[in-house]
Amino acid sequence: MDRTNVRELQDVVIRFSGDSGDGMQLTGTLFSDTSALLGNGISTFPDYPAEIRAPQGTVAGVSGFQVHFANRPGLNPGDYCDVLVAMNPAALKANRKWLKRGATVIIDGDSITEEHLKKAGFATLDPLAELKLDEYNVVIPDITTMTREALKDSGLDNKAIVKCKNMFALGICFYLFNRPEDYAKRYLDTKFAKKNPAIAEANKRAMDAGYNFAANTHQFANTYNVPPAHLEKGTYRTISGNVATAWGLCAAAEKAGLPLFCGSYPITPATVILEELAKRKDLGVKTVQAEDEIAGICTAIGAAFAGNFAVTTTSGPGLSLKSEALGLAVMTELPLVVVDVQRGGPSTGLPTKTEQSDLVQALYGRNGECPVVVMAASTPSDCFHFAFEAGRIAMEHMTPVILLTDGFIANGSEPWRIPSMKDYPTIVPPIVDKAPEGGFMPYVRNEKLARGWAFPGKVGLEHRVGGLEKDSVKGSISHDPANHQKMVNTRAAKVAKVVEDIPDQTVLGPQExxxxxxxxxxxxxxxxxxxxxxxxxxxxxxxxxxxxxxxxxxxxxxxxxxxxxxxxxxxxxxxxxxxxxxxxxxxxxxxxxxxxxxxxxxxxxxxxxxxxxxx
Missing domain, CATH: 3.40.50.920 (Rossmann fold)
Incomplete structure (x- = not known):
């Protein structure tokens, strides 16, 4: 299609927003993935409501997905949006504060009814005046009506037809920013190929209808183009922090030559890591969905004793429940990675929101003198690297490692340059395969102060582990005060010695x-x-x-x-x-x-x- 009035921009922020059932997460994901395939730098911010099913049409039930796409690598999902797609008045009201001056607002005109306005808490029947949107480019297409018209002969019932309105909105945005529809259509074909191909066809037709509406009605004075970013050469894919974490753990297991075991209890926003690992049976990954947080970490500790690279995943409340067993992992000196995807707290708090308030708990939240290594990832894509690093340190130093991420980077996504595994080091745990002369002493240490890792079932390597203090060499139970002091000092020194195995801190910008x-x-x-x-x-x-x-x-x-x-x-x-x-x-x-x-x-x-x- 020939276009006039095409303007070139360096970056754009779009926020898709509606009720939890309006498909905003899928809409935003398809737009961001399409932009990534075009070579744009992207950064996304899914914003879920804190309640599982808040009342429809209310501000508390608004779900959003913000995507920032640019002609340079994306560092963040943007502060304020250039375009707001609001599927109802509640979404408009919830996101009014995030509009840039002069932003474009697209709202489903069919949703502007007295009932919806009342649910959203508007005092009048004129939401545009009430929110003072006269200085914004407001477009009010009847998205629901046009979706019904486009799909009237689809054979679907009204409920299924209305669910396609998010694809109508996506089609508008594809036209507005010169994005092709091909990738999104292929995704829909794949998603519904076995379940219901008619659903895929309906969504594609709704997308076309939205695209054609924007092209033919001339309600947008301009369309826009954002050139590709100059990225380092390589093969890229869009990845979220949780998926990157799962894959980094798989990579660490591969480089250690050990099977990966994950024992976890589902908890927002960490559950996706367990789900992703459960898909990797082809890589020998074993997963257990435990009955609670305590069982999750205890199965992981048992798996570590049996010779697995052991992992457990959680969020803040779950880390609290795991604290006693984490002390057991410290006492037994078994390698274990605990991934804590932080969320707003305390208690249940804000389970779908982001926070960094578990740091003190990660550092000190155990009884006794109980030091562990604590690390934190910074971006969705570098979750891969730091999950790998957590595994390397845990296995080579025979110590638990807590890896902190948070809801923001765990759910957010960005382009990730797929690394070559030959660029990652081999992980060499201190595995003991046969008893040395004089017999196996489980707490004899190497230069890293790591004790030997002897797997059960091997003749001559029988030894005891458990929560009671052990002799500093033999591993037998010891109540000797001097021995306890020595072991407390040694465990602390072992964690401190990790400093020799991590890079120096860097500074971005002038060094003074x-x-x-x-x-x-x-x-x-x-x-x-x-x-x-x-x-x-x-x-x-x-x-x-x-x-x-x-x-x-x-x-x-x-x-x-x-x-x-x-x-x-x-x-x-x-x-x-x-x-x-x-x-x-x-x-x-x-x-x-x-x-x-x-x-x-x-x-x-x-x-x-x-x-x-x-x-």
Whole structure:
């Protein structure tokens, strides 16, 4: 189709929003995957309601999916949207605050009824005036009616037809941003090939109807093109943080030459890791959906004793339940990776929202002197690398490792350059295959202070493990005070010695200056965007973002000493800042904290940094 008035943009943020049953997650995923196939950098933010099934048409039940696609690698899903697709008044009301000035708003006109407006909490029958949208480009197509018309001879019932309205909205956006429909149509054919091909055909026709509506009615003055990003050469795919975590664990098992075992209890937002691992029977992965969190970690500890690379996955409340068994893994000195996909807490809290409030629990949430390695991933794609690293450290150092991600990066997605496994190191656990002269002593240690890993069933390697303190060499039960002191010191020294096996901390930007921004885990994309924008303005700002938390990298003190001011930004009330004060008391730390169940915005970060630089 010939087009006029095509404008080229560097980046665009679209937010798809509607009721939980309106298919917004699928709509956003198909748009983002299509953009990724065109070579755009993308970053996504699925935003689920916290209630399993909130009342339809209410603000509490609004589900959203935000995608940021650009002509450069995506660092974050964007603060505010250029286009809002709202399937009902509640979605419009919930997302009004996220509109950029002059944004395009597409709302299903059929949904603007007195009943829907009342459910959404509007005081009048004119939502556009009430929300002061006169300065925005508001388009109100009757999406439901046109979907029904397009599918009137499909043979589907009315309920099934109305469910296709999200594809009508997707077709509008495909036209508006010059996206081809081919990938989305192939996905629909594959998804419904066996279940119901008629559903696939109906969705494709609805998509075409939306595309043709946008092309023929001239309600959009322009269409837009976002050129491909300049990415490093390689084979890419879109990946979410949870899937990347699962695959990184599989890679670690492969490089160790051991079977992977995952014992877990389903919990939002970590369940997808268990589901993804359950698909990998072709790689020898074994999964157990346990009856509770405690059973999940205990099966994993048993699997580690039996010679598996053992993993358990959870979120904050589940990590609490696993704490006693995690102490058992520390005492037995068995390798174990615990993945904690953090969510808003405490208790059930905000199960579909993001937060970084489990750090103190990960560091200290066990009885006794019970140190473990703590790491954090920063982006959806680097969840692969840090899951691999967690497995490597756990197996080579014979210690539990907690890997922290969060709901933001676990559910979000971005292009991932598929690595070659030859570029990843072989993992060499201290496996003992045969008894040495004089007999096997289970707590004799190597240069990493790791004890030998002897699998059961081998003659001469019989030994005891358990929760009671063991003799520092023989492994027999010991109540000797001096031996307990020695073992406490040794276990702490073993974790501290991991510092020799991790990279030095890096700084983005000048290596000294006025302000050092410090963050950890999933906040990196937003912090990096804010810092880079200030650097482009000539401000003396640098970023120091942490992935290795216990132990901290060796050169942290030297880095901090080179900056006049340090601000620690985290999605909690200051847990990492408090941890840094314990280790490096000579520095003053400003804090910027947020506990809204949402990631930082670049705008609010920049305002904070401007304030600190001006003081």
């Amino acid at each position: 200056g006025e302000l050092l921004v410090v963050g950890w885990g999933g906040t990196r994309g937003n912090l990096q965007s804010a810092v880079m924008q200030l650097q482009e303005e000539g401000k003396s700002v640098s970023l120091c973002h942490f992935n290795y938390i216990n132990p901290l990298p060796r050169n942290v003190r030297e880095i901090f000493a080179r900056f006049k001011r340090i601000v620690v930004c985290e999605l909690n009330e200051g847990q990492f800042a408090g941890y840094l004060r314990q280790h490096f008391q000579e520095f003053h730390y400003d804090q910027y904290n947020k506990c809204e169940g949402l990631p930082f915005t670049v705008v609010e970060l920049k305002e904070k940094f401007y304030t600190l630089l001006a003081e």
